[in-house]
Amino acid sequence: MLLSNVAVNRTVVHTQLVSGSRSALHALSRTSHSVPVTHTHQRRHIFSHKRRLSSSTLAIPFALSNTNSATTAPLQFLSNVSLCRVTPGTITTSAKATAPNLDKMSAEAATTAAQASASPVEDSFLKKAVSCQSETEREAVMAARAAKKALRETKETWWAPYVALTKPRLTVLVVLSAMSSYALTPEAVSLTNLLFLTVGTALCSGSANAINMGREPAYDSMMTRTRGRPVVRGAVTPNQAFTFAGITGTVGTAALYFGVNPTVAILGASNIALYGGLYTTLKRKHIINTWVGAVVGAIPPLMGWAASGGSLLHPGAWCLAGLLYAWQFPHFNALSYSIRDEYKKAGYVMTAWKNPGLNARVGLRYALLMFPLCVGLSYYNVTDWWFVLDSSVLNAWMAWWAFKFWQQENVNIALAAAGKQYSQNPFARKLFWGSVVHLPGVLLLAMIHKKGQWDWLFGPSEDEKKKTLSS
Structure with missing residues (x-):
């Protein structure tokens, strides 16, 4: 005082x-x-x-x-x-x-x-x-700083590298595609099934990605895009990555088997084998690896469809799988084109540098395939017919950039054949970011336009009334 x-x-x-x-x-x-x-x-x-x-x-x-x-x-x-x-x-x-x-x-x-x-x-x-x-306040400040530093070091040395092994952004996309398909199935759904499907799919995806990283550190270190991965940096060893993949794959498959059904568990396990085994091996062998990778992307929608007990013989399930399969090409072909020299240096056999014309042509071809696939979803009563209208806007947007990418690539090939200089194709980046927006947008529209979604508000359609009367 x-x-x-x-x-x-x-x-x-x-x-x-x-x-x-x-x-x-x-x-x-x-x-x-x-x-x-x-x-x-x-x-x-x-x-x-x-x-x-x-x-x-x-x-x-x-x-x-x-x-x-x-x-x-x-x-x-x-x-x-x-x-x-x-x-x-x-x-x-x-x-x-x-x-x-x-x-x-x-x-x-x-x-x-x-x-x-x-x-x-x-x-x-x-x-x-x-x-x-005061001494008490100084000690409190120092203790808080020490705790924050310890938490940061723990995050950097313990769980953060293992989270990075799962390729979180890719895993989120895989899980969202499975969840969207589950929501679109005409069968009954439950929160418990959805929870096990989400966890199991995420763990299986993380396992496949961890195997992929554990097998390729020497090659990933040659690319700017991948040199920051945990195995390349030495944050985890390849053996630790494989151990992590084994644990997450086993737990994920078990969650799908006991929490959903055996069909979904088999699909999840097969995706681990396809991505971590066949696709990773083919990346250094043949350009066919891109088509195998697209199959990997098409499996999660089938998992979501089968999770509700829906039959995999239903054409709607394959339209959803085809949607994810076709989307892979404009997305990945545009991405790989921008870093094709690094892929070549690292020894990855990609269409982007082996055959640039084919790379752009395939991207355009599968971008155009999105139109009939969306029509198929409406035709097979997965969505209403309004979905064809508004999904066509997004499909046309991506197809336009795929066309510009293909057109410019043809010009570049002609200039190269004439011995003239040409610049980087500027439409590759636009197509890539267009595809990033396209897929979530189409899946969201499909869920909005799910068949019978708005019957409580507008009443059943004429087709539904006829079916009800005939039954």
């Missing part, structure tokens, strides 16, 4: 400090003389500027005791966290420490720090001034 009957002179020294803030403060006190104190102000106190002491600006509020009075009261120093007391004595400061001269005073103090000497009282005060936090 502040002591009464102590005459003080309210003085605030606002000193601009850099890393040597303590030295500047010491120099400030050593190069000054005593300031006389009057008795006109009683019970005055000043609170410190609410700013971290580590900042380049430090405000030092302090009160001066009356050294001329018979009774010398202890100096009171009040900060925003604690009250620091200094033993009686003469605390000195510059007689010219007025507001306009503060910056000049701090500069002069810093230059004369090595030539000055200070009394124990002055030194004690300044030490208190620059470290006026």
